[in-house]
Amino acid sequence: MAHxxxxxxxxxxxxxxACGLLLGALAGVxxxxxxxxxxxxxxxxxxxxxxxxxxxxxxxxxxxxxxxxTLDRAARQGRVQVVIDTAQIxxxxxxxxxxxxxxxxxxxxxxxxxxxxxxxxxxxxxxxVKALRGELTLRGVSVGLTLTALRFNCxxxxxxxxxxxxxxxxxxxxRSAVGIxxxxxxxxxxxxxxxxxxxxxxxxx
Amino acid sequence: MIRTLFMLLAGLAMATGATQAQTVDSxxxxxxxxxxxxxxxxxxxxxxxSAQIALDPRKPEAGQVVLRIQMDSVAFAAPEVTAEAQRAxxxxxxxxxxxxxQSKGIRAAGGGRYxxxxxxxxxxxxxxxxxxxxxTQSGAKGIATGNFTVRRSDYRIxxxxxxxxxxxxxxxxxxFRIALSGLPTS
Numbered sequence: 001m002a003h004x005x006x007x008x009x010x011x012x013x014x015x016x017x018a019c020g021l022l023l024g025a026l027a028g029v030x031x032x033x034x035x036x037x038x039x040x041x042x043x044x045x046x047x048x049x050x051x052x053x054x055x056x057x058x059x060x061x062x063x064x065x066x067x068x069x070t071l072d073r074a075a076r077q078g079r080v081q082v083v084i085d086t087a088q089i090x091x092x093x094x095x096x097x098x099x100x101x102x103x104x105x106x107x108x109x110x111x112x113x114x115x116x117x118x119x120x121x122x123x124x125x126x127x128x129v130k131a132l133r134g135e136l137t138l139r140g141v142s143v144g145l146t147l148t149a150l151r152f153n154c155x156x157x158x159x160x161x162x163x164x165x166x167x168x169x170x171x172x173x174x175r176s177a178v179g180i181x182x183x184x185x186x187x188x189x190x191x192x193x194x195x196x197x198x199x200x201x202x203x204x205x
Numbered sequence: 206m207i208r209t210l211f212m213l214l215a216g217l218a219m220a221t222g223a224t225q226a227q228t229v230d231s232x233x234x235x236x237x238x239x240x241x242x243x244x245x246x247x248x249x250x251x252x253x254x255s256a257q258i259a260l261d262p263r264k265p266e267a268g269q270v271v272l273r274i275q276m277d278s279v280a281f282a283a284p285e286v287t288a289e290a291q292r293a294x295x296x297x298x299x300x301x302x303x304x305x306x307q308s309k310g311i312r313a314a315g316g317g318r319y320x321x322x323x324x325x326x327x328x329x330x331x332x333x334x335x336x337x338x339x340x341t342q343s344g345a346k347g348i349a350t351g352n353f354t355v356r357r358s359d360y361r362i363x364x365x366x367x368x369x370x371x372x373x374x375x376x377x378x379x380x381f382r383i384a385l386s387g388l389p390t391s
Contacts, residue, residue: 038244040243041243041371041372042243042372158282158283158285159242159247159283159285159286160242160243160245160247161245161247161282162245200243200244200245
């Protein structure tokens with residue numbers, strides 16, 4: 001510790017300072033409160049990937065996603081809920097989009113919304129979200145889903161003057177588990193999800 | 206003919222005792238507004254504006270208020286937003302350098318409150334509105350405060366894709382605080 005401040009501080013004072021910091025940290029944990037963040041609709045999308053004839057990857061996108069996250073980084077807890085408008089799907093191929101919306105696929109008429117609710121969040125030592133564990137509900141059927149963070153960060157938006165937290169997440173599920181079996185096995189059962197999310201702190205800091 | 210009309214009006218003003226104008230103390234005055242971007246309130250302000258105010262609390266209906274705002278003095282906390290706001294799709298400050306509020310009638314609402322009916326001309330379009338004002342007077346000095354809502358869509362502020370209000374709300378709340386001196390004392 002070659003910090004000039006510490007060099008000038010008598011030993012007893014340093015211990016008192018350390019004690020104070022420790023108490024402060026404990027108090028911080030005790031007083032930690034969940035903070036609500038609402039999704040930024042310009043930076044919140046899900047991309048999906050399916051392998052086509054074992055040869056190339058079909059990609060599509062849905063969004064912007066709406067939803068919110070509650071984070072209590074001190075207590076390492078949180079909750080994320082996402083609403084996906086299933087009719088928003090786009091692969092860049094109009095006939096494929098129309099086919100994907102039909103009853104045996106995404107069934108957008110009977111199930112216009114899909115949901116992702118994650119109530120088990122993992123944090124790393126720095127308080128960054130490492131993984132989200134929860135359930136994806138698609139066509140009214142729920143399957144377990146884990147989204148792993150490729151990155152997670154919080155920053156203060158200069159435009160909004162608010163804290164924004166988010167990241168890139170990836171996960172996968174089997175579409176047969178929610179009853180979408182069309183074109184198996186030529187189009188893979190595994191659906192890879194790539195989620196971009198940023199969420200704006202709801203209350204002024 | 207016009208000259209005669211002018212003489213007649215001038216004579217009428219003298220006969221009825223035209224309301225004396227007040228002086229605006231710019232140091233104690235401000236004109237701000239709040240937009241909502243993705244649900245988050247984002248404040249902006251106009252640094253340069255002038256007001257001609259002639260208000261006699263004893264005879265408010267004879268009063269006159271004209272507010273002129275230099276639109277290129279718009280400022281947000283983020284310089285990127287300030288630059289964006291001046292562009293043609295938003296305020297188009299190059300083509301429409303000035304916004305004007307001109308009162309058409311002032312009505313006392315009691316307790317130092319007034320209702321200013323008038324017309325706001327912004328980005329080349331005019332709409333009638335009523336602005337509530339509260340005047341707190343102390344001797345010849347006073348503070349006029351108030352706020353009102355402007356729908357940006359009424360003035361084509363935010364054209365093209367921005368006419369959609371999901372990212373930037375149509376309602377913009379304008380807030381003013383005007384420090385006055387030279388108010389008539391009873």
